Amino acid sequence: MTGFIDKDNVYQGQFSPKLLMNTAQENVLEHIKQQLETCESFIISVAFVTEAGLTSLKSIFYDLNSRGIKGKLITSDYLGFNHPKVFRELLKISNLEVRIFPEEGFHAKGYIFKKENHYSITIGSSNLTSNALQKNYEWNLQFTSHYNGDIVEQVMDAVEQQWEQSLPLSYEWIDTYSVVFNALSEARKRSTTIQLKQQNGIEPNRMQKEALLALSDLRSTGANRGLVISATGTGKTFLSAFDVKQFQPRNLLFIVHREQILQKAMADYKQILGGADSDYGVLSGSIQNTEVKYLFATIQTLSKETRLNSFGKQAFDYILIDESHKVGGESYQRVIEYFQPEFLLGMTATPERTDSFNVYELFDYNIAYEIRLQGAMEAEMLCPFQYFGVIDYEREGEIIDDHSQLDKLISTERVSHLLEKVEYYGYSGEVLRGLIFAVEKDEATQIAKELSERGYKSIALTGDDTIKVRESAVRQLEEGEIQYIVTVDIFNEGIDIPSVNQVVMLRQTQSSIIFVQQLGRGLRKNSTKEYVTIIDFIGNYKNNYLIPIALTGDTSKNKDTIRNKMSKINQIAGISTINFEEIAKTRIFESINAVKLDSMVALKEEYFSLKQQLGRQPWLLDFILNDSVDPEILVKNKKTYPEFLLAIKETTENLSDSQTAFLQFISLELLNGKRQHELLLLKKLISGPIKKTAFIEWLSLNELLVDLKTLESVEDVLTLDFFVTASQERYGNVPLLTKSNDEYNLSSILKLDLGQSLYFKTAFIDALDAGIERAKRYQNNRALTIGEKYSRKDACRLLNWDKDESATLYGYKPKYGNCPIFFTYEKDESLDASVAYEDDFLNAKVLKWYTRSNRSLTSKEVIKIVQSNETRMPIHVFVKKSDGEGSDSYYLGTAKVDNNTVQQVTMRDGKPVVEMNLILDNEVEKSLFHYLMSSSNT
Structure with missing residues (x-):
């Protein structure tokens, strides 16, 4: 209804049609990947396939194969576009049956995915090439239909006819095609005039x-x-x-x-x-x-x-x-x-x-x-890369880890595993020129020996080798005399081999800087390659969390930020792609959950790094403006920034108890920037009193959320009335705000403290400015931003509750005209049967949800929720993947109850519970949905 008949007739499901384009926010490739990840089988019918386009899907094909899911691909030899090598690459994918449509003029572009009870189909202009899937201006219509749908029958009939008319792909067919392809290539070369620039005619980029x-x-x-x-x-x-x-x-x-x-x-x-x-x-x-x-x-x-x-x-x-x-x-x-x-x-x-x-x-x-790397990739100054995080060798449940001995690192089975991966993921160009980074010298020597014995001529280079030996090895690699140089860190920098088309990281990531240096060995552009393949073997390493940090350049030390980037990491600027085999990705999330990113040692290192860069003692705002540590992490344990400075033995000034309490309040309650109204009001009040009407007008002019309930909430927060007694005592029982009739003013104690200490005033304003800057990640014209994370306390404050009732909110609470619902998607298996709720996403828009146990259809709180559609009580849904993520949950937006699904059922312990479907007003964002639904990450 929504897509084809009436856009105002909202269909409450995930099957609305959509026009797919390549934009800064999303691209066709990500859609194809997500459809593949959730299909039972698939058919791809495209005229043109490039190595880069195919390679970007290889890790997904690998995961599908492990689940027994197979697919078909129909392509062509039309115009001699497809390189013979790409046909050989297609034959490596064991769960993909490939056929060649024999007639000229074949120009189809369709992707068909069979799901549990329907087909999802994408038809348009995108071939299986990296440019078409990620960069070019393309139009593709994605639509869904039941198995019995007429449009599905038409599409499947056409595809079946193509399949029957097509020839099975074989090495014999490729050999015959190669002769024709090479002849066409020579003809193209002769017809192309290459205009060489004069020696001094090079222009700066x-x-x-x-x-x-x-x-x-x-x-x-x-x-x-x-x-x-x-x-x-x-x-x-x-x-x-x-x-x-x-x-x-x-x-x-x-x-x-x-x-x-x-x-x-x-x-x-x-x-x-x-x-x-x-x-x-x-x-x-x-x-x-x-x-x-x-x-x-x-x-x-x-x-x-x-x-x-x-x-x-x-x-x-x-x-x-x-x-x-x-x-x-x-x-x-x-x-x-x-x-x-x-x-x-x-x-x-x-x-x-x-x-x-x-x-x-x-x-x-x-x-x-x-x-930096991300900016250079966006500016297309570097060779695109196809990164693959792959699973390292495993035997009888034992996986390569930080403590693996040499005999395991160089075992015959591990080398076989290495070759299986490098052959599957391949390289761009006609000749393999690879660098392998190993852990230790003996490992490098033995792996080079094993590879050479298996037909991949390799040389090991270590710090013991002379410059002359290194130069000789590089020359042999460039001229195709060897396929691999296996090294231990000596090529991290200072070496230039532009023709390198495969980089293999056969070691744990000890430093994000070294990781980027090693990845960078293959990023120089060269006419012999379209892209460089990066194959990173991920074992049970405690430092796996460094991989998303290195690939995204994130230095926030904020686990939520890193998890979020990891869940959206599949594609970065340009036409490079980042791919993880599912188990490898799981290990990275495990590492993120386990690591202590905010240790004083780590924070101290980041602090002094920024201090060196600035040439002065940084303030909180400096950390944001220079993409360094998230200020919220800096103050989390020490309560205020001056206390953090004291802990790392940096110069600071003594503060009074009230000054410390004020800074603690700003740092712990407002610095997160989840609502900037309190921050903005305090900053304005430093200059003097302000009329409430003037503040409302200012908020409105700046397109910030403005209503009386929000303003009352802001007042309650700044007067401390919102907080429980323990919090009020922590902040000295001294309000920051006074209000008289229509006028706001700072409390007398805060005004006195600001006037008596320039250092305190500077630190106070800095904390306000940092919070205001941090608030830019949120949509400040609404109370909550979909996709961001919030605590129960945040929900109480931002939904304008009179008091902080987070301690008794538990899973949900209908109160003050709204109802926040919090749930954990992956339940701990050790949970008692009375709280082991089976909440589940039916799709990206529908959630099967359960009330607390021992609740019936006549329970007051259940009645309020069931009647929320009639009473127009907003239901706000929050979810976290697992308890390993901490206390904050992703906000999914508001939802409506599907009254047709409300029923009373029984939990495992025999107690009653009410089950219902909640229909989200907005689909869960694709990468977040995949993260939540993927196998355990904790």
């Missing part, structure tokens, strides 16, 4: 143009030092060459930490700057060519006292330090202290250091430009 302008602006302020933070593969060397070109130095010094980088850097500079070869020279080891305009030197040679003193202190007016996060070393310090250039530029992908050296300070806190 968008990022480089922005950075060049920023560097120029920085120097215009008189600054003589600057830092560029740019993800691996984004063209830092070219950027620096462009800046040298605009600076026009008399002499340049380019400093690196490894000799093999020099020649490549010098070649890049020649492309940008031009000039005679005699303008360029190298200072490294036995090469001492220093009488040049542009000198490229290793720090090891340059820092030697006799060599350093051979230069004048002002010999170079522009000095550039590559991988400048290393500048804390003694050799770097010696060089930096010696020279006096007009401008010193540092370049790094990771300025963060594990020691106490402050990289930011050395460059005068001048961050000229910064682009």
Whole structure:
């Protein structure tokens, strides 16, 4: 009804038709994935298939196969578009039967999913290619019909005819097709005119143009030092060459930490700057060519006292330090202290250091430009990647973990498991060029030996190998003489192999920085690959929680934030995808639930990292503005920020009992930003009294929720009337707000405290500002934001209850004109039968829900809920996955009772309970629904 006849006739289910497009919020690929995850079988009929498009679905096909679910795929050889390799990849998927439609002009694009009692069908313009599923402007109609539906019969008849007319895919067919494909490819090459750019005709990309302008602006302020933070593969060397070109130095010094980088850097500079070869020279080891305009030197040679003193202190007016996060070393310090250039530029992908050296300070806190991995992917500056979190080797229930011995890491069975995964998930391009990161040297050596014996020529490289040996291995990999280099961390940085098309992480994630560095080894663009495959073997590692942190760049230390990002992590900027086999994803959620992210050690480390970056003591607002720790986490254990500073032995000022109580109130009750009215009112009152009518008008102008009940609630919160006695005592029994007739004012004690201590006033305003900034994640024109998490206490406050009744709210409570319902989706098996409710989602819009036990159809609270449609009492639904998530629950919005389903039933202990279906006014967001419905994460 809703979709095809009358949009105002709301259908209370999940089967409404929908137009699927690729937008910033969602894309066709995510829809296809979600349909596959919930189907009993599937049929895909598409003319064109690319490796990247197919690879993005491989982990789901793997999970479906483990559940015995099979599918069919019909494609074609139309226009010679599909590469022979993609047909070979299709044959690797054992639960997918593939046929080729033999006639020219086949241009179908349809995805058919058989469900329990219906079909879900998507037909439109999207082929099985990464661009069509994620990027291009596409229209696809998704609709649902019962098995008996006429439209289903028409679609299935057409597909069955296609299937009967099609040829089974086989290796023999691929061999024959390859001849035709190769001939067509050669013809295309001959007809294409390749226009090579002139040597000095290279233009800066968008990022480089922005950075060049920023560097120029920085120097215009008189600054003589600057830092560029740019993800691996984004063209830092070219950027620096462009800046040298605009600076026009008399002499340049380019400093690196490894000799093999020099020649490549010098070649890049020649492309940008031009000039005679005699303008360029190298200072490294036995090469001492220093009488040049542009000198490229290793720090090891340059820092030697006799060599350093051979230069004048002002010999170079522009000095550039590559991988400048290393500048804390003694050799770097010696060089930096010696020279006096007009401008010193540092370049790094990771300025963060594990020691106490402050990289930011050395460059005068001048961050000229910064682009991290997520921004670089969004700007399409890097090669797209297909990340796969896969299950590590398991034998007799024993899984690789933090304490696994070497014999298990290098066992024949684990190597077989490794090969099974790398062969299944594959690589882009014609020739495999892979990097494998192992845990220890002996493991790397043995795995390289095992792989070589199985037909994958491999070399192990460790820190014991010379530069010459490493360079030889890289050359062999690039030229196709070997397929893998197996290494132990030595390729985390400082190595450039653009043709790498597969990166295998065969070790636990110890650091999100190292994780990104290793992932980055394959992110340089190269004509030999369309994307890079990242295969991450996930065992029972306690540090698995670092994976979503590394992939999203999240440093909030907030478990809810990380869980939320993990549940929505499948696709990031651009056409890269992130995929987890279901068991691997479960292990990550287990790790998130188990880890203590907010330890004082971890928070102290983040604090000093931000302090180094800012060059001063940060305030709470700074943590938000710099994407650092969530301020709510900082104050959770210590109650206020000054108390946190005292705990980490930072300088602060003494506060009175009342000042501490006021800060505790703001920090524990309002800093979360879930309603900003109290924060905004307090901030306005610092400047003086305000009329209630003026505040209402201001709220209205700023499109914030404004009604008398909300304002009464705000007043009750700030006068402490809302809180129970214990909370009032914790906050000193001193209100923050007074009200007289139509006027609000600060309480006399708060005004006195603000006037007596500048430090307290600064900390108080900072806590208000941090809460206001944090509130931007919420829809402040409504009481609650769907998809965000709330506690029972939050619900009482935000639904404008007169008092905090969270202690007696339990699972639900109809009161004050509304009824919040809280439930845990996964019940602990040890629960007593009297509270083991069987709440269950029937679909993304309908929830089967149970009242408390020992309730009947005549119970007063049940009657209120059942009659809520007539009385228009809103029912607000909150859910959490499991008790391992803590006390807060996701808000799903309001719901209506399906009165036709209300019935009294009996629980396992024989007590009566009332069962009913609640129909949500909004479908549960797809990624959240999948997270809630997936196998246990705790």
